Amino acid sequence: MEQGILLFAHGARDPQWALPFEAVAARLRVQAPDTPVELAFLEFMTPDLLEAGERLAAAGCRHVNVVPLFLGAGGHVRKDLPVLxxxxxxxxxxVSWMLNPAVGETAEVVEAMAASALRMSAAR
Amino acid sequence: MEQGILLFAHGARDPQWALPFEAVAARLRVQAPDTPVELAFLEFMTPDLLEAGERLAAAGCRHVNVVPLFLGAGGHVRKDLPVLxxxxxxxxxxVSWMLNPAVGETAEVVEAMAASALRMSAAR
Structure with a gap:
């Protein structure tokens, strides 16, 4: 059964805000070329979760991993996302929609944030 | 002249939200034991940026790298943070307060988010 990945980010008024999230989606499409990947936003940006999920279902996905691109899991991840x-x-x-932890809670991202902070500090 | 690192995160009502940010601070304190590290919040949590900055100045820091622990750079990073x-x-x-890019805009963190999403998807 076809797998899909549904990335879920907060959204913001500034279009530039979305760049890192689009970069994550682009990277996943390269690394998993057979897996449909969609990026959805809670507010201010489109598509929303329902529209992006609709695209994955229309693409034939039957198992979709929903990955919150949030650093901490607050109300948006714990309350808004389950309702959506x-x-x-x-x-x-x-379709089975599987909710995953916020990426910021994973060891990879914590390590990368620390490495990034250290590199920026060392460079100045 | 002594360097310091001032991590700046959004903050949330849920205390659990802060865990990844505290993990980043803890990791930096291990990796750079001679560098004072403080974690500050924009709202809902303490200390705020002024209080955390005060601690670094009191610790003798003269060059402080301010690192926004945000994924995208929207109004909070582009407008609120410069005012603070x-x-x-x-x-x-x-003290010189040096503003760095949001960690989410760095290659390390984009790569880690993609790796994390891919790992979570593969595991299900």
């Missing part, structure tokens, strides 16, 4: 996922699940009951 | 840094600069004119 319930709506997506009701619209597409034939 | 001006206040800090006015209070401590003998």
């Amino acid at each position: 996922l319930q709506q997506l699940s009701a619209l597409h009951p034939d | 840094l001006q206040q800090l600069s006015a209070l401590h004119p003998d």
Whole structure:
């Protein structure tokens, strides 16, 4: 059954804000060329989670990993996202939507943030 | 002249939200044991930037690298943070406060987010 990845970010008024998130999506599309990847936003930017999820379902995905591109898991990840996922699940009951931890809570990202902070400090 | 690192995160109502940011600070303190490191928040959590900056100045830091622990650089990084840094600069004119890019905009963190998303997807 086809897998898909649904990245979920906060969104902001400044279009430049989205660049790192678009870079993550682009990187995943290179690293997993057979896996459909969509990037969705909670607010200010499009597509929203329902529209991006719809695209993955239309692409034939039956197992979608939802990955919150948030550093900390606060209300947006713990409360807003589950509600949106319930709506997506009701619209597409034939797809399993799997909620993952916020990337910021993973060891890779914590290590990378520390490495980045250290490199920037050493360079000045 | 003594260097310091001032990490700046958004803050949230949920205390658990701060865990990844505290992990970054802890990691830096291990990796750079001679460099004072403080973690500050924009809202909901303490200390704020002025209080954390005050601690670094009191510790004898004369060059402080301010590192925004944000994924994208929106209004908080582009507008709120420079205003706070001006206040800090006015209070401590003998310290140079150097503003760095948001960690989420660095290659290390973009790569780590993609790796983390890929690992979580592969595991399910």
